[in-house]
Amino acid sequence: MKVRLGNVLSTSVAVGVGVLALLAYFVDGLAAVRVQLLAWGGLLAAVAVLIGVLNLLRVHTRKMTEQTPGWPYSLFTFLGFLLALIAALAAFLPGQGGPTTNIFSRFLFQHVIEATSAALAALLVFILIFAGYRLMRRPPTLVTVVFLVTAAVSLIAMAPEVVGLPDFGLRDLGRWLSQVPAVAGARGLALGIALGIIATGLRLLLALDRPYGD
Amino acid sequence: MSLATLSALAFLILFGLVLGVFIVLNRRRAARPPLLRPIPAFDRLPEILGEAVESGRRLHLSLGSGVIGQADTATTLAGLTAAGQVAAKAVASDRPPIVTAADGSAMLLAQDGLKQVYRQQNALERFDPGAARVAGLSPMSFGAALTPLVQDEAVAGNILVGPAGTESLLVAEAGQRAGIATLAGTDNLAAQAAFFAVADHSLLGEDVFAAGAYLGRARAHLASLQAQDWMRLVLIGAIVLGALAKTFGIEVLP
Numbered sequence: 001m002k003v004r005l006g007n008v009l010s011t012s013v014a015v016g017v018g019v020l021a022l023l024a025y026f027v028d029g030l031a032a033v034r035v036q037l038l039a040w041g042g043l044l045a046a047v048a049v050l051i052g053v054l055n056l057l058r059v060h061t062r063k064m065t066e067q068t069p070g071w072p073y074s075l076f077t078f079l080g081f082l083l084a085l086i087a088a089l090a091a092f093l094p095g096q097g098g099p100t101t102n103i104f105s106r107f108l109f110q111h112v113i114e115a116t117s118a119a120l121a122a123l124l125v126f127i128l129i130f131a132g133y134r135l136m137r138r139p140p141t142l143v144t145v146v147f148l149v150t151a152a153v154s155l156i157a158m159a160p161e162v163v164g165l166p167d168f169g170l171r172d173l174g175r176w177l178s179q180v181p182a183v184a185g186a187r188g189l190a191l192g193i194a195l196g197i198i199a200t201g202l203r204l205l206l207a208l209d210r211p212y213g214d
Numbered sequence: 215m216s217l218a219t220l221s222a223l224a225f226l227i228l229f230g231l232v233l234g235v236f237i238v239l240n241r242r243r244a245a246r247p248p249l250l251r252p253i254p255a256f257d258r259l260p261e262i263l264g265e266a267v268e269s270g271r272r273l274h275l276s277l278g279s280g281v282i283g284q285a286d287t288a289t290t291l292a293g294l295t296a297a298g299q300v301a302a303k304a305v306a307s308d309r310p311p312i313v314t315a316a317d318g319s320a321m322l323l324a325q326d327g328l329k330q331v332y333r334q335q336n337a338l339e340r341f342d343p344g345a346a347r348v349a350g351l352s353p354m355s356f357g358a359a360l361t362p363l364v365q366d367e368a369v370a371g372n373i374l375v376g377p378a379g380t381e382s383l384l385v386a387e388a389g390q391r392a393g394i395a396t397l398a399g400t401d402n403l404a405a406q407a408a409f410f411a412v413a414d415h416s417l418l419g420e421d422v423f424a425a426g427a428y429l430g431r432a433r434a435h436l437a438s439l440q441a442q443d444w445m446r447l448v449l450i451g452a453i454v455l456g457a458l459a460k461t462f463g464i465e466v467l468p
Contacts, residue, residue, distance in 0.1 A: 051321070055321055069366040070366035134411075193423075199229070206233070211294050
Protein backbone atom coordinates (compact mmCIF):
# COMPACT_ATOMS: atom_id res chain seq x y z
CA MET A 1 0.00 0.00 0.00
CA LYS A 2 1.34 3.42 -0.99
CA VAL A 3 1.61 5.80 1.95
CA ARG A 4 1.67 9.52 1.13
CA LEU A 5 3.86 11.67 3.34
CA GLY A 6 1.30 14.49 3.18
CA ASN A 7 -1.40 12.19 4.51
CA VAL A 8 0.78 10.99 7.39
CA LEU A 9 1.64 14.58 8.27
CA SER A 10 -1.95 15.87 8.10
CA THR A 11 -3.23 12.89 10.12
CA SER A 12 -0.52 13.36 12.78
CA VAL A 13 -1.26 17.08 13.11
CA ALA A 14 -5.04 16.55 13.25
CA VAL A 15 -4.87 13.72 15.80
CA GLY A 16 -2.22 15.52 17.90
CA VAL A 17 -4.14 18.78 18.03
CA GLY A 18 -7.43 16.96 18.70
CA VAL A 19 -5.98 14.92 21.58
CA LEU A 20 -4.30 17.98 23.10
CA ALA A 21 -7.49 20.07 22.89
CA LEU A 22 -9.49 17.25 24.47
CA LEU A 23 -6.96 16.62 27.24
CA ALA A 24 -6.97 20.33 28.07
CA TYR A 25 -10.59 19.94 29.24
CA PHE A 26 -9.44 17.46 31.87
CA VAL A 27 -5.93 18.66 32.74
CA ASP A 28 -5.79 22.19 34.13
CA GLY A 29 -2.15 22.68 33.15
CA LEU A 30 -3.04 22.39 29.46
CA ALA A 31 -5.63 25.19 29.46
CA ALA A 32 -3.15 27.69 27.97
CA VAL A 33 -2.34 25.24 25.16
CA ARG A 34 -6.04 24.91 24.37
CA VAL A 35 -6.48 28.68 24.27
CA GLN A 36 -3.54 28.97 21.87
CA LEU A 37 -4.85 26.15 19.66
CA LEU A 38 -8.30 27.77 19.56
CA ALA A 39 -6.71 31.11 18.62
CA TRP A 40 -4.93 29.45 15.69
CA GLY A 41 -8.18 27.72 14.81
CA GLY A 42 -9.96 31.09 14.80
CA LEU A 43 -7.33 32.48 12.47
CA LEU A 44 -7.76 29.55 10.08
CA ALA A 45 -11.54 29.97 10.28
CA ALA A 46 -11.16 33.62 9.22
CA VAL A 47 -9.08 32.53 6.21
CA ALA A 48 -11.76 29.91 5.45
CA VAL A 49 -14.42 32.65 5.38
CA LEU A 50 -12.32 34.53 2.82
CA ILE A 51 -11.91 31.36 0.77
CA GLY A 52 -15.68 30.86 1.00
CA VAL A 53 -16.34 34.36 -0.32
CA LEU A 54 -13.87 33.86 -3.18
CA ASN A 55 -15.46 30.52 -4.03
CA LEU A 56 -18.91 32.11 -4.03
CA LEU A 57 -17.72 34.85 -6.39
CA ARG A 58 -15.96 32.33 -8.64
CA VAL A 59 -19.11 30.20 -8.96
CA HIS A 60 -21.22 33.25 -9.84
CA THR A 61 -18.61 34.64 -12.27
CA ARG A 62 -18.68 31.30 -14.05
CA LYS A 63 -22.48 31.36 -14.15
CA MET A 64 -22.44 34.81 -15.72
CA THR A 65 -19.71 34.14 -18.28
CA GLU A 66 -21.27 30.82 -19.34
CA GLN A 67 -24.77 32.34 -19.10
CA THR A 68 -26.14 29.21 -17.41
CA PRO A 69 -29.83 29.23 -16.39
CA GLY A 70 -30.53 31.75 -13.64
CA TRP A 71 -27.36 33.78 -14.32
CA PRO A 72 -29.07 37.19 -13.83
CA TYR A 73 -29.43 36.34 -10.12
CA SER A 74 -25.63 36.19 -9.98
CA LEU A 75 -25.56 39.90 -10.86
CA PHE A 76 -27.47 40.61 -7.66
CA THR A 77 -24.99 38.52 -5.68
CA PHE A 78 -22.16 40.65 -7.06
CA LEU A 79 -24.08 43.83 -6.43
CA GLY A 80 -24.74 42.79 -2.83
CA PHE A 81 -21.08 41.90 -2.35
CA LEU A 82 -19.92 45.25 -3.72
CA LEU A 83 -22.42 47.20 -1.59
CA ALA A 84 -21.35 45.34 1.58
CA LEU A 85 -17.69 45.92 0.73
CA ILE A 86 -18.21 49.64 0.10
CA ALA A 87 -20.21 49.93 3.34
CA ALA A 88 -17.39 48.23 5.28
CA LEU A 89 -14.76 50.47 3.63
CA ALA A 90 -16.77 53.51 4.74
CA ALA A 91 -15.29 52.86 8.19
CA PHE A 92 -12.18 54.67 6.93
CA LEU A 93 -14.18 57.92 6.58
CA PRO A 94 -13.64 60.27 9.52
CA GLY A 95 -16.22 60.03 12.30
CA GLN A 96 -17.58 56.65 11.21
CA GLY A 97 -17.63 53.51 13.36
CA GLY A 98 -16.05 50.15 12.56
CA PRO A 99 -16.55 48.12 9.37
CA THR A 100 -19.76 46.52 10.69
CA THR A 101 -20.95 49.33 12.97
CA ASN A 102 -20.83 52.32 10.64
CA ILE A 103 -24.09 53.83 9.44
CA PHE A 104 -23.89 52.29 5.94
CA SER A 105 -23.30 48.74 7.19
CA ARG A 106 -26.05 49.11 9.79
CA PHE A 107 -28.42 50.38 7.09
CA LEU A 108 -27.63 47.37 4.91
CA PHE A 109 -28.14 44.95 7.81
CA GLN A 110 -31.37 46.52 9.05
CA HIS A 111 -33.07 47.30 5.75
CA VAL A 112 -31.79 44.58 3.44
CA ILE A 113 -30.46 41.53 5.29
CA GLU A 114 -32.83 41.56 8.28
CA ALA A 115 -35.84 42.46 6.14
CA THR A 116 -35.26 39.71 3.56
CA SER A 117 -34.42 37.17 6.28
CA ALA A 118 -37.67 38.02 8.08
CA ALA A 119 -39.60 37.67 4.82
CA LEU A 120 -38.06 34.26 4.16
CA ALA A 121 -38.72 33.14 7.74
CA ALA A 122 -42.37 34.15 7.33
CA LEU A 123 -42.50 32.11 4.13
CA LEU A 124 -41.55 29.02 6.10
CA VAL A 125 -44.93 29.13 7.88
CA PHE A 126 -46.75 28.72 4.57
CA ILE A 127 -44.37 25.97 3.48
CA LEU A 128 -45.15 24.06 6.68
CA ILE A 129 -48.92 24.51 6.23
CA PHE A 130 -48.72 23.21 2.65
CA ALA A 131 -46.50 20.35 3.83
CA GLY A 132 -49.14 19.42 6.43
CA TYR A 133 -51.79 19.46 3.69
CA ARG A 134 -49.60 17.26 1.46
CA LEU A 135 -49.07 14.84 4.36
CA MET A 136 -52.84 14.45 4.65
CA ARG A 137 -53.05 13.52 0.98
CA ARG A 138 -50.44 10.75 1.35
CA PRO A 139 -51.58 7.23 2.29
CA PRO A 140 -51.92 7.42 6.08
CA THR A 141 -49.43 5.63 8.31
CA LEU A 142 -49.47 5.45 12.10
CA VAL A 143 -46.58 7.94 12.33
CA THR A 144 -48.15 10.52 9.99
CA VAL A 145 -51.50 10.29 11.81
CA VAL A 146 -49.80 10.78 15.21
CA PHE A 147 -47.75 13.66 13.76
CA LEU A 148 -50.78 15.46 12.29
CA VAL A 149 -53.04 14.93 15.33
CA THR A 150 -50.27 16.17 17.67
CA ALA A 151 -49.66 19.21 15.47
CA ALA A 152 -53.41 20.02 15.36
CA VAL A 153 -53.88 19.62 19.13
CA SER A 154 -50.77 21.73 19.84
CA LEU A 155 -52.02 24.48 17.51
CA ILE A 156 -55.41 24.54 19.22
CA ALA A 157 -53.73 24.58 22.65
CA MET A 158 -51.58 27.55 21.68
CA ALA A 159 -54.36 29.53 19.98
CA PRO A 160 -55.88 32.49 21.87
CA GLU A 161 -58.71 31.47 24.19
CA VAL A 162 -62.23 32.46 23.14
CA VAL A 163 -64.49 33.24 26.08
CA GLY A 164 -67.52 30.97 26.21
CA LEU A 165 -66.18 28.45 23.68
CA PRO A 166 -65.53 25.02 25.22
CA ASP A 167 -62.13 23.46 24.43
CA PHE A 168 -63.16 19.86 25.31
CA GLY A 169 -59.94 19.41 27.28
CA LEU A 170 -57.78 20.01 24.19
CA ARG A 171 -55.81 22.77 25.89
CA ASP A 172 -54.87 20.48 28.78
CA LEU A 173 -54.05 17.70 26.33
CA GLY A 174 -51.89 20.07 24.26
CA ARG A 175 -50.07 21.25 27.39
CA TRP A 176 -49.47 17.65 28.50
CA LEU A 177 -48.26 16.69 25.01
CA SER A 178 -45.73 19.50 24.93
CA GLN A 179 -44.56 18.99 28.53
CA VAL A 180 -44.37 15.20 28.79
CA PRO A 181 -44.09 13.10 25.59
CA ALA A 182 -42.50 15.92 23.53
CA VAL A 183 -39.84 16.65 26.16
CA ALA A 184 -39.15 12.93 26.72
CA GLY A 185 -38.86 12.32 22.96
CA ALA A 186 -36.66 15.37 22.44
CA ARG A 187 -34.34 14.25 25.25
CA GLY A 188 -34.13 10.76 23.77
CA LEU A 189 -33.26 12.18 20.34
CA ALA A 190 -30.76 14.62 21.87
CA LEU A 191 -29.01 11.77 23.73
CA GLY A 192 -28.79 9.76 20.51
CA ILE A 193 -27.37 12.78 18.68
CA ALA A 194 -24.84 13.35 21.48
CA LEU A 195 -23.70 9.72 21.18
CA GLY A 196 -23.37 10.19 17.42
CA ILE A 197 -21.27 13.32 17.95
CA ILE A 198 -18.99 11.52 20.43
CA ALA A 199 -18.61 8.57 18.04
CA THR A 200 -17.69 10.93 15.18
CA GLY A 201 -15.16 12.71 17.40
CA LEU A 202 -13.60 9.44 18.54
CA ARG A 203 -13.29 8.19 14.94
CA LEU A 204 -11.43 11.41 14.11
CA LEU A 205 -9.17 11.17 17.17
CA LEU A 206 -8.36 7.54 16.36
CA ALA A 207 -7.72 8.52 12.71
CA LEU A 208 -10.39 6.06 11.55
CA ASP A 209 -12.02 8.96 9.67
CA ARG A 210 -9.76 11.35 7.78
CA PRO A 211 -11.79 14.02 6.02
CA TYR A 212 -8.64 16.07 5.43
CA GLY A 213 -6.10 15.51 2.65
CA ASP A 214 -6.59 13.28 -0.37
CA MET B 215 -10.87 17.47 38.84
CA SER B 216 -14.60 17.76 39.58
CA LEU B 217 -16.86 14.72 39.70
CA ALA B 218 -18.72 15.85 36.54
CA THR B 219 -15.43 16.20 34.61
CA LEU B 220 -14.23 12.86 35.91
CA SER B 221 -17.44 11.10 34.86
CA ALA B 222 -17.24 12.71 31.40
CA LEU B 223 -13.66 11.42 31.05
CA ALA B 224 -14.69 7.94 32.23
CA PHE B 225 -17.58 7.92 29.74
CA LEU B 226 -15.25 8.93 26.88
CA ILE B 227 -12.69 6.26 27.79
CA LEU B 228 -15.44 3.63 28.05
CA PHE B 229 -16.84 4.72 24.67
CA GLY B 230 -13.36 4.50 23.13
CA LEU B 231 -12.83 1.01 24.58
CA VAL B 232 -16.20 -0.25 23.34
CA LEU B 233 -15.43 1.22 19.90
CA GLY B 234 -12.04 -0.53 19.89
CA VAL B 235 -13.61 -3.86 20.88
CA PHE B 236 -16.11 -3.67 18.03
CA ILE B 237 -13.42 -2.73 15.50
CA VAL B 238 -11.43 -5.83 16.50
CA LEU B 239 -14.55 -8.05 16.51
CA ASN B 240 -15.65 -6.80 13.07
CA ARG B 241 -12.16 -7.43 11.68
CA ARG B 242 -12.34 -11.05 12.85
CA ARG B 243 -15.73 -11.71 11.29
CA ALA B 244 -15.33 -9.49 8.23
CA ALA B 245 -17.23 -11.98 6.06
CA ARG B 246 -20.35 -11.58 8.22
CA PRO B 247 -21.07 -7.88 8.71
CA PRO B 248 -23.50 -6.95 11.51
CA LEU B 249 -27.19 -6.64 10.74
CA LEU B 250 -28.47 -3.06 10.75
CA ARG B 251 -32.02 -2.01 11.48
CA PRO B 252 -33.71 -0.66 8.34
CA ILE B 253 -33.72 3.13 7.91
CA PRO B 254 -36.30 3.84 5.15
CA ALA B 255 -34.54 7.03 3.99
CA PHE B 256 -31.30 5.15 3.27
CA ASP B 257 -33.25 2.29 1.67
CA ARG B 258 -34.73 4.74 -0.84
CA LEU B 259 -31.36 6.21 -1.80
CA PRO B 260 -30.67 3.77 -4.69
CA GLU B 261 -33.99 4.90 -6.19
CA ILE B 262 -32.89 8.56 -6.09
CA LEU B 263 -29.49 7.65 -7.55
CA GLY B 264 -31.11 5.59 -10.31
CA GLU B 265 -33.44 8.47 -11.17
CA ALA B 266 -30.44 10.83 -11.48
CA VAL B 267 -28.50 8.46 -13.77
CA GLU B 268 -31.49 7.59 -15.96
CA SER B 269 -32.73 11.16 -16.38
CA GLY B 270 -29.25 12.52 -17.18
CA ARG B 271 -29.55 15.02 -14.36
CA ARG B 272 -27.36 15.47 -11.29
CA LEU B 273 -27.61 14.97 -7.55
CA HIS B 274 -27.36 17.87 -5.17
CA LEU B 275 -25.58 16.94 -1.95
CA SER B 276 -25.73 19.52 0.81
CA LEU B 277 -23.70 19.69 4.01
CA GLY B 278 -26.15 22.09 5.64
CA SER B 279 -25.39 25.47 7.10
CA GLY B 280 -22.81 24.32 9.65
CA VAL B 281 -19.38 25.78 10.19
CA ILE B 282 -16.29 23.64 10.82
CA GLY B 283 -14.70 24.59 14.14
CA GLN B 284 -17.98 25.41 15.85
CA ALA B 285 -20.52 23.34 17.80
CA ASP B 286 -21.90 21.65 14.68
CA THR B 287 -18.53 20.36 13.39
CA ALA B 288 -19.35 16.69 14.03
CA THR B 289 -22.66 16.93 12.17
CA THR B 290 -20.95 18.69 9.25
CA LEU B 291 -18.39 15.86 9.17
CA ALA B 292 -21.25 13.32 9.19
CA GLY B 293 -22.67 15.20 6.20
CA LEU B 294 -19.26 15.03 4.50
CA THR B 295 -19.19 11.25 5.00
CA ALA B 296 -22.68 10.91 3.52
CA ALA B 297 -21.79 13.19 0.60
CA GLY B 298 -18.63 11.18 -0.13
CA GLN B 299 -20.48 7.86 -0.05
CA VAL B 300 -23.28 9.09 -2.30
CA ALA B 301 -20.86 10.84 -4.68
CA ALA B 302 -18.93 7.57 -5.06
CA LYS B 303 -22.10 5.99 -6.43
CA ALA B 304 -23.12 8.96 -8.59
CA VAL B 305 -19.93 10.14 -10.32
CA ALA B 306 -20.51 7.71 -13.19
CA SER B 307 -23.62 9.62 -14.32
CA ASP B 308 -23.49 12.14 -17.21
CA ARG B 309 -23.73 15.06 -14.84
CA PRO B 310 -21.56 14.67 -11.74
CA PRO B 311 -23.03 15.60 -8.36
CA ILE B 312 -22.58 19.02 -6.77
CA VAL B 313 -21.91 19.62 -3.08
CA THR B 314 -23.02 22.81 -1.33
CA ALA B 315 -21.78 24.16 2.00
CA ALA B 316 -22.16 27.34 4.03
CA ASP B 317 -18.54 27.56 5.13
CA GLY B 318 -15.18 27.80 3.38
CA SER B 319 -13.62 24.97 5.43
CA ALA B 320 -16.52 22.60 4.79
CA MET B 321 -16.33 23.47 1.08
CA LEU B 322 -12.59 22.71 0.99
CA LEU B 323 -13.13 19.37 2.74
CA ALA B 324 -15.94 18.54 0.31
CA GLN B 325 -13.68 19.43 -2.62
CA ASP B 326 -10.99 17.13 -1.22
CA GLY B 327 -13.52 14.35 -0.66
CA LEU B 328 -14.88 14.63 -4.19
CA LYS B 329 -11.36 14.59 -5.65
CA GLN B 330 -10.63 11.44 -3.65
CA VAL B 331 -13.77 9.77 -5.06
CA TYR B 332 -12.78 10.64 -8.66
CA ARG B 333 -9.23 9.41 -8.06
CA GLN B 334 -10.48 6.10 -6.61
CA GLN B 335 -12.65 5.62 -9.70
CA ASN B 336 -9.80 6.56 -12.09
CA ALA B 337 -11.80 9.48 -13.41
CA LEU B 338 -9.72 12.37 -12.10
CA GLU B 339 -9.92 14.15 -15.46
CA ARG B 340 -13.69 14.57 -14.90
CA PHE B 341 -13.24 16.24 -11.51
CA ASP B 342 -14.47 19.82 -11.43
CA PRO B 343 -13.32 21.82 -8.37
CA GLY B 344 -16.40 24.04 -8.83
CA ALA B 345 -18.64 21.06 -8.03
CA ALA B 346 -18.06 21.77 -4.33
CA ARG B 347 -19.17 25.29 -3.59
CA VAL B 348 -20.24 27.74 -0.93
CA ALA B 349 -23.90 28.59 -1.54
CA GLY B 350 -24.26 31.26 1.13
CA LEU B 351 -22.38 32.21 4.27
CA SER B 352 -25.33 32.63 6.64
CA PRO B 353 -28.08 30.05 7.27
CA MET B 354 -30.81 32.12 5.62
CA SER B 355 -28.73 33.09 2.57
CA PHE B 356 -27.71 29.44 2.28
CA GLY B 357 -31.33 28.28 2.29
CA ALA B 358 -32.34 30.98 -0.20
CA ALA B 359 -29.41 30.21 -2.55
CA LEU B 360 -30.34 26.53 -2.75
CA THR B 361 -33.87 27.28 -3.96
CA PRO B 362 -33.05 28.25 -7.59
CA LEU B 363 -30.25 25.66 -7.74
CA VAL B 364 -32.76 22.83 -8.09
CA GLN B 365 -33.99 24.24 -11.43
CA ASP B 366 -30.81 25.90 -12.70
CA GLU B 367 -28.50 22.91 -12.24
CA ALA B 368 -30.94 20.24 -13.49
CA VAL B 369 -31.05 18.50 -10.12
CA ALA B 370 -32.68 15.05 -9.94
CA GLY B 371 -32.54 14.70 -6.16
CA ASN B 372 -31.53 16.63 -3.04
CA ILE B 373 -29.61 14.88 -0.30
CA LEU B 374 -29.19 17.18 2.68
CA VAL B 375 -27.27 15.68 5.58
CA GLY B 376 -25.70 18.04 8.10
CA PRO B 377 -26.53 20.81 10.54
CA ALA B 378 -29.53 22.47 8.94
CA GLY B 379 -32.12 24.71 10.48
CA THR B 380 -35.66 25.33 9.32
CA GLU B 381 -34.31 27.61 6.55
CA SER B 382 -33.32 24.44 4.67
CA LEU B 383 -37.03 23.74 4.22
CA LEU B 384 -36.76 26.14 1.28
CA VAL B 385 -34.72 23.60 -0.71
CA ALA B 386 -37.06 20.73 0.21
CA GLU B 387 -40.02 22.83 -0.91
CA ALA B 388 -38.22 23.76 -4.16
CA GLY B 389 -37.68 20.03 -4.69
CA GLN B 390 -41.39 19.34 -4.12
CA ARG B 391 -42.33 21.97 -6.69
CA ALA B 392 -39.86 20.54 -9.21
CA GLY B 393 -41.15 17.02 -8.52
CA ILE B 394 -37.82 15.66 -7.28
CA ALA B 395 -37.11 13.70 -4.12
CA THR B 396 -35.43 15.19 -1.07
CA LEU B 397 -33.69 13.16 1.61
CA ALA B 398 -32.92 15.27 4.66
CA GLY B 399 -31.28 14.66 8.00
CA THR B 400 -30.10 17.10 10.63
CA ASP B 401 -29.24 17.29 14.33
CA ASN B 402 -31.61 20.22 14.86
CA LEU B 403 -34.77 18.84 16.51
CA ALA B 404 -37.12 21.57 15.23
CA ALA B 405 -35.81 21.11 11.69
CA GLN B 406 -36.18 17.33 12.00
CA ALA B 407 -39.89 17.74 12.74
CA ALA B 408 -40.26 20.16 9.83
CA PHE B 409 -38.36 17.86 7.46
CA PHE B 410 -40.66 15.00 8.45
CA ALA B 411 -43.50 17.01 6.92
CA VAL B 412 -41.72 18.61 3.95
CA ALA B 413 -39.02 16.16 2.78
CA ASP B 414 -39.85 12.89 1.04
CA HIS B 415 -37.44 10.93 3.21
CA SER B 416 -36.21 12.22 6.54
CA LEU B 417 -33.61 10.95 9.00
CA LEU B 418 -34.55 11.09 12.66
CA GLY B 419 -32.32 11.48 15.70
CA GLU B 420 -28.85 9.99 15.39
CA ASP B 421 -29.66 8.45 11.95
CA VAL B 422 -27.79 11.43 10.53
CA PHE B 423 -24.55 9.94 11.92
CA ALA B 424 -25.25 6.46 10.51
CA ALA B 425 -24.71 7.31 6.83
CA GLY B 426 -21.15 5.92 6.76
CA ALA B 427 -22.29 2.55 8.12
CA TYR B 428 -25.37 2.26 5.91
CA LEU B 429 -24.03 3.63 2.64
CA GLY B 430 -20.38 2.62 2.71
CA ARG B 431 -20.45 -0.33 5.14
CA ALA B 432 -17.08 0.94 6.37
CA ARG B 433 -15.76 -1.18 9.23
CA ALA B 434 -15.02 1.78 11.50
CA HIS B 435 -18.50 3.21 10.95
CA LEU B 436 -20.20 -0.12 11.61
CA ALA B 437 -18.16 -0.50 14.80
CA SER B 438 -19.02 3.03 15.94
CA LEU B 439 -22.72 2.36 15.33
CA GLN B 440 -22.52 -0.77 17.49
CA ALA B 441 -20.59 1.14 20.16
CA GLN B 442 -23.29 3.87 20.10
CA ASP B 443 -25.97 1.21 20.73
CA TRP B 444 -24.05 -0.23 23.68
CA MET B 445 -23.35 3.18 25.15
CA ARG B 446 -27.04 3.99 24.79
CA LEU B 447 -27.76 0.96 26.98
CA VAL B 448 -25.23 2.26 29.52
CA LEU B 449 -26.98 5.65 29.51
CA ILE B 450 -30.43 4.08 29.86
CA GLY B 451 -29.14 2.02 32.78
CA ALA B 452 -27.67 5.13 34.42
CA ILE B 453 -30.93 7.07 33.95
CA VAL B 454 -33.04 4.23 35.40
CA LEU B 455 -30.66 3.79 38.35
CA GLY B 456 -30.67 7.55 38.94
CA ALA B 457 -34.47 7.65 38.88
CA LEU B 458 -34.68 4.72 41.32
CA ALA B 459 -32.11 6.33 43.64
CA LYS B 460 -34.04 9.59 43.58
CA THR B 461 -37.34 7.77 44.22
CA PHE B 462 -35.93 5.99 47.27
CA GLY B 463 -34.17 9.10 48.53
CA ILE B 464 -30.64 7.74 48.02
CA GLU B 465 -28.10 10.52 47.50
CA VAL B 466 -25.66 9.27 44.83
CA LEU B 467 -23.85 12.50 44.00
CA PRO B 468 -22.57 14.89 46.69
